[in-house]
Amino acid sequence: MKPMLRLEGLRKSFGGLRVTDEVSFEIQPQEIAAIIGPNGAGKTTLFNQITGYLAPDGGHVFLEGQEIAGLTPQKIVKMGVGRAFQIASIFPDETALDNVRAACMSKLNQTRHLWRPVERFNRATEQAFAVLASLGLERQADRMAYELAHGDQKLLDIGIALVLEPKLLLLDEPTAGMSPEERQLTRQLIKQLWAQYKLTLIFIEHDMDMVFGIAERIMVLNHGALIADGTPGEIRNNKEVITAYLGEEA
Amino acid sequence: MASSSKYKFGLLWSVGFVAFALVPVLMTSRYQMNLASHILIWGLFAVAFNMLWGVTGMLSFGQALYFGIGAYSIGLFVNHAGKAWYLPAIPIGLVAAAMLSFLLGLLVIRVSGVYFTMLTLAFAQLAWQVTFKWYDFTGGDDGIQGIIAPGILANKMVYYYFVLVVVFISVWFLKRLAYSPFGLILRCVQQNPNRVRFIGRSVKMNQLRIYVISSVFAALAGSLMVGVDNSIHTDMLFWTTSGEVILMSVLGGINQFFGPFVGAVILILLEDIIGAKTEFWPIFLGTIVLIFVILFPKGVVGEIQHLRHRLKIAGESGGRHETHASA
Numbered sequence: 001m002k003p004m005l006r007l008e009g010l011r012k013s014f015g016g017l018r019v020t021d022e023v024s025f026e027i028q029p030q031e032i033a034a035i036i037g038p039n040g041a042g043k044t045t046l047f048n049q050i051t052g053y054l055a056p057d058g059g060h061v062f063l064e065g066q067e068i069a070g071l072t073p074q075k076i077v078k079m080g081v082g083r084a085f086q087i088a089s090i091f092p093d094e095t096a097l098d099n100v101r102a103a104c105m106s107k108l109n110q111t112r113h114l115w116r117p118v119e120r121f122n123r124a125t126e127q128a129f130a131v132l133a134s135l136g137l138e139r140q141a142d143r144m145a146y147e148l149a150h151g152d153q154k155l156l157d158i159g160i161a162l163v164l165e166p167k168l169l170l171l172d173e174p175t176a177g178m179s180p181e182e183r184q185l186t187r188q189l190i191k192q193l194w195a196q197y198k199l200t201l202i203f204i205e206h207d208m209d210m211v212f213g214i215a216e217r218i219m220v221l222n223h224g225a226l227i228a229d230g231t232p233g234e235i236r237n238n239k240e241v242i243t244a245y246l247g248e249e250a
Numbered sequence: 251m252a253s254s255s256k257y258k259f260g261l262l263w264s265v266g267f268v269a270f271a272l273v274p275v276l277m278t279s280r281y282q283m284n285l286a287s288h289i290l291i292w293g294l295f296a297v298a299f300n301m302l303w304g305v306t307g308m309l310s311f312g313q314a315l316y317f318g319i320g321a322y323s324i325g326l327f328v329n330h331a332g333k334a335w336y337l338p339a340i341p342i343g344l345v346a347a348a349m350l351s352f353l354l355g356l357l358v359i360r361v362s363g364v365y366f367t368m369l370t371l372a373f374a375q376l377a378w379q380v381t382f383k384w385y386d387f388t389g390g391d392d393g394i395q396g397i398i399a400p401g402i403l404a405n406k407m408v409y410y411y412f413v414l415v416v417v418f419i420s421v422w423f424l425k426r427l428a429y430s431p432f433g434l435i436l437r438c439v440q441q442n443p444n445r446v447r448f449i450g451r452s453v454k455m456n457q458l459r460i461y462v463i464s465s466v467f468a469a470l471a472g473s474l475m476v477g478v479d480n481s482i483h484t485d486m487l488f489w490t491t492s493g494e495v496i497l498m499s500v501l502g503g504i505n506q507f508f509g510p511f512v513g514a515v516i517l518i519l520l521e522d523i524i525g526a527k528t529e530f531w532p533i534f535l536g537t538i539v540l541i542f543v544i545l546f547p548k549g550v551v552g553e554i555q556h557l558r559h560r561l562k563i564a565g566e567s568g569g570r571h572e573t574h575a576s577a
Contacts, residue, residue: 114432
């Protein structure tokens with residue numbers, strides 16, 4: 001079986017700064033993996049290269065064996081890579097329903113219709129509602145996205161990605177800015193979505209309860225390089241990781 | 251909820267149509283019918299322009315170019331090829347506008363924000379200069395006079411109803427478009443272009459599409475204007491013409507579909523009333539518009555909607571918010 005995602009010697013520099021330094025790893029279908037590392041380690045930059053927002057300087061990105069490095073975000077999305085952002089990336093002046101429905105219509109190739117009203121597209125509407133329901137947002141469907149609470153906006157961002165039915169879903173700090181209670185709910189929710197939608201899931205996270213609670217595998221980035229890759233148990237006892245996080249004296 | 255707002259819209263729509271249809275019956279002078287034609291045509295032009303600005307977030311300062319193409323297509327064909335070309339010149343003008351907006355669109359959508367605005371202005375001013383200087387072909391500063399619509403359209407009242415029907419059908423089409431999936435994607439392009447790419451759609455492609463559509467309707471408005479005034483002039487291509495639809499949109503409210511149309515009604519009536527009283531009308535008009543914009547930053551229609559929204563929230567307060575959204 002081909003790996004869902006394979007990175008081979010991925011490189012990226014901003015000026016003289018190496019933000020991605022020869023990163024290689026494989027993710028198998030339906031794995032759930034976390035990427036951790038100190039601020040500025042190059043985690044989001046890595047996501048940006050996988051999703052086509054940035055072109056790598058060198059190396060390869062394979063999605064199910066097919067090279068996707070350097071393709072546009074639109075192409076990569078259509079090949080099955082979904083993404084949610086560190087700062088919720090939503091359409092603030094549309095309803096929660098239309099946020100998800102717009103994405104769904106994009107997937108169903110319905111965005112060129114310029115006569116029939118959006119509400120009359122039953123399939124897109126049903127799918128959008130189903131996704132909102134699986135996120136617990138169905139009661140917010142008719143509210144404007146900007147009116148939603150911060151945590152709900154983060155979930156809506158995930159909903160926009162989910163409705164595209166991605167094979168591979170990348171979440172960038174899904175619990176950032178949430179209260180401890182929201183974090184716990186979101187942690188359970190993401191694990192549930194992963195199982196329900198049979199996703200291959202990679203998430204960046206600083207919340208260690210979430211990382212060690214739901215990831216089967218943890219990758220650690222520091223200064224752009226992958227310094228550790230293993231099960232939660234292995235990472236917990238890895239000297240290099242402890243040094244990267246806590247400094248030399250630890 | 252959706253059906254009652256749809257019903258209200260249908261009612262407003264019918265009232266508007268009937269009101270305009272009654273103008274020739276109730277008018278006390280032919281001049282009022284001329285004024286109503288101007289309102290209808292500028293209303294269409296402004297609504298089409300606002301599909302770019304208010305909906306998609308592309309502030310074009312050069313839509314006069316396409317307005318001018320619609321008008322000059324008729325003027326030039328009638329002048330150089332004969333009166334029989336009046337009606338065929340309308341679709342020819344629309345196709346010319348579509349092709350030119352496609353080609354220019356490929357250039358201007360490469361940049362965004364103020365650069366887009368300046369580039370569209372530059373192209374329109376270029377076209378104005380050519381029209382102005384090329385006296386032998388375009389009539390230059392004299393424009394082209396005495397262009398009479400053929401057949402029964404030469405009758406002013408018939409022509410008025412022709413304008414009314416074309417404008418209402420066009421605005422209806424644009425309204426449908428605004429609330430279609432394509433319209434939704436355009437609003438998404440304005441609000442978060444980056445996210446649009448990550449749901450698998452091209453921002454530039456959608457910008458190009460609406461640029462062409464908006465420009466074709468600008469050309470249609472320009473071609474309708476010919477039969478109202480029976481003459482065309484280089485001013486139709488001048489930057490002030492582009493500025494006028496921007497002003498109408500601001501006055502009426504750029505975030506409301508009918509805002510620009512209401513803005514056209516207000517601006518044209520103001521111009522007419524003040525213009526009749528004083529030769530210094532631009533000073534007074536400018537002052538009034540300034541006060542309008544300060545008092546109603548969301549535009550007239552926008553402020554009315556805002557007020558209704560606040561009243562609705564006040565009426566619903568007490569937690570009903572959570573439960574009514576079941577679809």
